[in-house]
Amino acid sequence: MGPVIRLAGVTKAYRLVHQRPFLARELWRRLLQKPSRTETFTALRDVSFEIERGEAVGVIGTNGSGKSTLLSLIARTSYPTAGTVEVEGRVGPLLELGAGFHPDLTGRENIFLNASLLGLSRAEVETRLESIIDYSGIRTFIDSPIQTYSTGMTARLGFSVVAHTDPDILLVDEVFAVGDADFQQRCEETIRGMIARGATLFLVSHDMRVVREICSKVIWIEEGRVREIGDPAKVVERYLHSAQPVGAG
C-alpha cells in the first residue's frame, strides 16, 4: 500500500496584505505600469513527508509554526506556492465543527446541507440520517433551527455528520477543546474506531496527552520547517524540553 498523503518540497507563501486593495487604484496602477509592491510571508518551507494508510499522525509546534497551513493544504482548501500535495481518498475535515451550518435551518436540514458539501449523495444521507441523529444525541431538537442550539450541541451535530461520511483521512484541529467531557470522550473513541478500521488521522493539537495516546507518529514543525518526525514519546519529549510552550503537557 502506498502513502495516502504525500507532500514533496511544499512551500506556502502568503501575500501579506494589510488591507485588501481597491480595484480602482489597481487598474490605475496597471495603466501607468507601475510595479506592485507585495510582501510575502512564508508559512511553510520545503516540507516533505509521506503518511501511510492507517497511520495516526500528530502535528505539534508553537503558535504560528505552520500547523494550520499544513491542514488547509491537505484539506485542499488552499494550494501550495511550490511543491506538490497528493491526497488520496475522502477527507473528513473536523476543523471547525459545524462550519457551513446555517442558523435559520433546522438540525435535520443542516445535516443534508453539510453532508452533501462533504461529498455524500442524497441516498447516502437518507440511509445514514437516523444514525447521524442518534449519534449526535440531540433528537429532541433536531427539527429546531440551529440558532437555538448551544455551542456544544452544534459541535455534536457537526462531529456526527463528519463521522458518518466514511472519511479515509480525518483532519482534526483541536476539536477536543469543544463540548463537555462526555462528548470529548466519545469523539476520541469514535476517532480511535475509525483508525482501527483503516482511516488515517492527521491531528493538530497542543494537548500532548492526546498526541501521545492516540498518535503513532509525530511531526514537529518549527518556523515552517519539519524539525523532527518520529516516535510520539520521544518527539514530544524533546519538543517540551526545547520550547517550554505555554499550557503544554
Add this chain to the structure above:
Amino acid sequence: MPSLQTFTDIYRYRFVLANLVGKDLKAMYRNMALGFLWSLLNPLVLVVVLSLVWTIFMGAGRDFPSLVLVALIPWNFFSYCLTGCSGAIRNNVSLIKKVSFPRQILPVSIILTHLVHFAIQSLLIVLVLVLFPPPGKVLGLQLLWLPVLVALEIGLVVGSGLLVAGLNVLYRDVQYITDSLLTILFWASPVLWSAGPESGLADWGWLRYAYFLNPLAGILEGFRDVLYFGRPPAGGPLLAALAVTLCIGYLGVRSFWRHEREFADLI
C-alpha cells in the same frame, strides 16, 4: 480545459446546489406568514407607485403597468443576482476556509435561488397583462422567444456574477462599484422607458450603438417586444446582447478560475 470543468463540476455537485438553493429559499421565507407572496410584494408596490406617478404627472397611457412590468421583472432578476453574487464568496468564510468544493457552486446557487423568484414574479406579469391589456396581441407564436431571452439573461448573469464574486474577494471596492453600476444600468436600460422603433431611436445617431452595447438593452427590449407589443424581438440588438454576454462570460469564468484557489487565503 479549465472553463469546461467549471461547468461539469456544477453538474457533479447538483445535490449540494439543491441543498443550498433550498437553504436560501427556506431561510428567506421561514419566518414570514405570507411566504412566497412577499417576493411579489416588492415589484407590485413599485409598479403601483410608478404607474400612479407616471399616469398622473407624465400622462402615460392606461397600459403603463404592463409596459413597465414586462421589463422590470427581468431587470430585478439581474439586479438581485449581481448583488447576491458579489457577496457569494465573502459571506461564506467558514465554508471556504474549511471545506473543499468547487467554489462556483456558491454564486450559481444564488442565481438559481433568484431564478425561482423570477418564476414566481412572472405570475405577476400574467396578472398585470390581463388587467392592463397592452396594444399588441400577446398570445402568439412570438412567445417561443421567451426561453431564448431567459437563457440569454441567465448566461449574462452567470458571467457577470462569477466576475463580481471573484473580484470582490480580491478588491474591497468591488461591492460598491457593483452597487453604483447597477444604479447606472437601471437608468441606462429600458425599464422605465422604451427605446423601441416607436421612440425615435433612429435620431440618436451614434448613441444608438452605445445603447445596445449594454446587453440588458437588447434583452429587456426583447421581453417587451414579445410580451407587450406581441412581436418577435429585433434581431440586431439581440445579437449585440449575445456578443457582449459571451465576452462577459469569458471574462467571468476565466477570472474566477484563475483566482479560486486563492480564495481561502484571501478572505
